[in-house]
Amino acid sequence: MLYLYAIAADSPAATSGCTGLRGATVEAIGEAGLFAAVSRHDDLRLETSAADLLAHQRVVERLMDQAAVLPMRFASTIASETAAVATLRERRGEFQSMLSRVRGAVELAIRATFNNEPAPAAAAEPTGGPGTTYMLTRLGRTRQQAQVAARIHQPLSAIARESDVRVTGAEETSSESRPLLTGSYLVDRDRVAPFRARVAELDEEVAEAKIACTGPWPPYSFTSPPPRS
Amino acid sequence: MTGVPGREAAERRRQVAVRRERVIERGRQRREASRARQAANIDRARRERQVTLVDLVDRLLDGGVVIHGDITLAVADVDLLYVGLRALVSSVEAMEREFGGSLSARGDSLSASAT
Numbered sequence A: 001m002l003y004l005y006a007i008a009a010d011s012p013a014a015t016s017g018c019t020g021l022r023g024a025t026v027e028a029i030g031e032a033g034l035f036a037a038v039s040r041h042d043d044l045r046l047e048t049s050a051a052d053l054l055a056h057q058r059v060v061e062r063l064m065d066q067a068a069v070l071p072m073r074f075a076s077t078i079a080s081e082t083a084a085v086a087t088l089r090e091r092r093g094e095f096q097s098m099l100s101r102v103r104g105a106v107e108l109a110i111r112a113t114f115n116n117e118p119a120p121a122a123a124a125e126p127t128g129g130p131g132t133t134y135m136l137t138r139l140g141r142t143r144q145q146a147q148v149a150a151r152i153h154q155p156l157s158a159i160a161r162e163s164d165v166r167v168t169g170a171e172e173t174s175s176e177s178r179p180l181l182t183g184s185y186l187v188d189r190d191r192v193a194p195f196r197a198r199v200a201e202l203d204e205e206v207a208e209a210k211i212a213c214t215g216p217w218p219p220y221s222f223t224s225p226p227p228r229s
Numbered sequence B: 001m002t003g004v005p006g007r008e009a010a011e012r013r014r015q016v017a018v019r020r021e022r023v024i025e026r027g028r029q030r031r032e033a034s035r036a037r038q039a040a041n042i043d044r045a046r047r048e049r050q051v052t053l054v055d056l057v058d059r060l061l062d063g064g065v066v067i068h069g070d071i072t073l074a075v076a077d078v079d080l081l082y083v084g085l086r087a088l089v090s091s092v093e094a095m096e097r098e099f100g101g102s103l104s105a106r107g108d109s110l111s112a113s114a115t
Helices: A048-062 A081-090 A092-102 A130-159 A189-203 B001-063 B080-091 B092-099
Strands: A002-008 A029-030 A034-042 A069-071 A076-078 A105-114 A162-168 A179-188 A211-218
Touching: A002 A048, A002 A081, A002 A092, A029 A081, A029 A162, A029 A179, A034 A048, A034 A081, A034 A092, A048 A069, A069 A092, A076 A081, A081 A092, A105 A130, A105 A189, A105 B001, A130 A162, A130 A179, A130 A189, A130 A211, A179 A189, A179 A211, A211 B001
Parallel strands: none
Antiparallel strands: A002 A034, A002 A069, A002 A076, A029 A034, A105 A179, A105 A211, A162 A179
């Protein structure tokens, strides 16, 4: 059985000396311009343990420093080398267009939470019953959240190549750090610093929110086939 | 005649003592402030590592290339994955002992920015 870490363009040398899951050696299989980083296992029972997740992540990170990569989802395995090579060959076009989508870019993650519970925007006119008031309050909160999220997302998406964001439901949880916006941004490598600087500014500017930024990550959120244009 | 130098000496000793007290007090305040800063830094670092870990797990379990058919996920039940995730996130510190803080060891790549 082969465990797959990533599909990468160029440079099979990137895997040399790289240790994967359970200490296995990582090797590159495939053909010029398109290969998979894999390790061989007789019997692999995976867990979502820190050790296994980090082993996967370390291999992908090592590759991403040297080549364009498509990270595989954790726990992807394939029966044999023959099957892996056949898959690479059959889907060559698809993988190559996905690789060109992410080439030269990394993923940055944004997690914005409300600083404290926002005051209900525009107090609802007490014309209806308690149900109406409740719905209007909720609507106000949803609108307010969308506005705050947009103030964070718009400047960041202007720096990024692509983005994939979720405005977290206003009714979700009532803990002290209510989630506001969760996003992945595909950012050119040379724009990572400006992106981070903008995040730091927004963290100051947008008083309602606290913004955390992690990465650079391999482009985990940008590995679906590119949207047809 | 002897009384005046005696008083002066006493006054000098008193001033020296006052200055010494001030120096000791400032030192104590600095140490306290430094301890508070350290505690805040540790707290922030812990929060950042938690965010980083959650971001990592989100991506590994929910992102990445999935090829249906030939390639199967070796972990059958995604719900079980997330049960594992909760246990994982709650054991960040245990993991850091195991890995010697390797989550933040890779410099910029796996560390959260201080925003």
